[in-house]
Amino acid sequence: MASIRTLKPNVTREQAILQFSSTGIPRLFRNVAYGRLRSVAELYIPFRLFQVQIMNRGKTEERLIALDAISGTLDPFQFDHVPTDSETVPIVSRNCPRAHLEDAFIGELLIAKLRRLLYSRGFFRMRDLQITATPLAQELHIPYWLGFRGSNGHARVAVIDAVRRRFEGAKMRRLVEAWLISLQK
Numbered sequence: 124m125a126s127i128r129t130l131k132p133n134v135t136r137e138q139a140i141l142q143f144s145s146t147g148i149p150r151l152f153r154n155v156a157y158g159r160l161r162s163v164a165e166l167y168i169p170f171r172l173f174q175v176q177i178m179n180r181g182k183t184e185e186r187l188i189a190l191d192a193i194s195g196t197l198d199p200f201q202f203d204h205v206p207t208d209s210e211t212v213p214i215v216s217r218n219c220p221r222a223h224l225e226d227a228f229i230g231e232l233l234i235a236k237l238r239r240l241l242y243s244r245g246f247f248r249m250r251d252l253q254i255t256a257t258p259l260a261q262e263l264h265i266p267y268w269l270g271f272r273g274s275n276g277h278a279r280v281a282v283i284d285a286v287r288r289r290f291e292g293a294k295m296r297r298l299v300e301a302w303l304i305s306l307q308k
Contacts, residue, residue: 158274
């Protein structure tokens with residue numbers, strides 16, 4: 124089991140169960156298609172925090188952005204400041220995949236993501252664009268809730284971001300499924 128520092132979750136276990144078990148037609152559809160909710164588990168994904176500097180048209184903008192250290196494919200988190208001790212909690216959990224990516228590589232991925240985002244907002248607004256990402260020493264974990272559904276020997280996982288209070292998509296499900304499979308090897 125690993126000892127980690129994670130952001131405080133905004134969703135409790137009970138709230139996650141309620142969110143996974145919504146009522147009405149959506150619940151009926153999910154129960155028929157994927158089976159009923161069997162269990163709920165916590166998961167903590169490692170993120171690397173970067174001080175990002177964006178220079179465009181002679182203006183400089185500073186941001187604090189975190190990107191996952193497992194695959195670099197999840198949505199980045201943006202912070203107003205480095206999370207303080209009052210905004211994080213130390214925990215011990217076995218449900219925290221190890222970081223696979225080096226800081227330099229994560230920084231390159233983050234710069235590429237930001238460049239795509241900025242260009243998508245308007246290519247002609249960019250002039251002399253320069254983006255730098257400096258890793259901060261702190262590793263931060265983001266809490267998620269996993270909901271396992273299944274019937275007839277088939278299982279499906281759904282994921283809720285415990286900070287943003289929203290369901291995650293296919294990228295996160297694939298990451299979780301790959302991690303679960305790696306545990307069996």
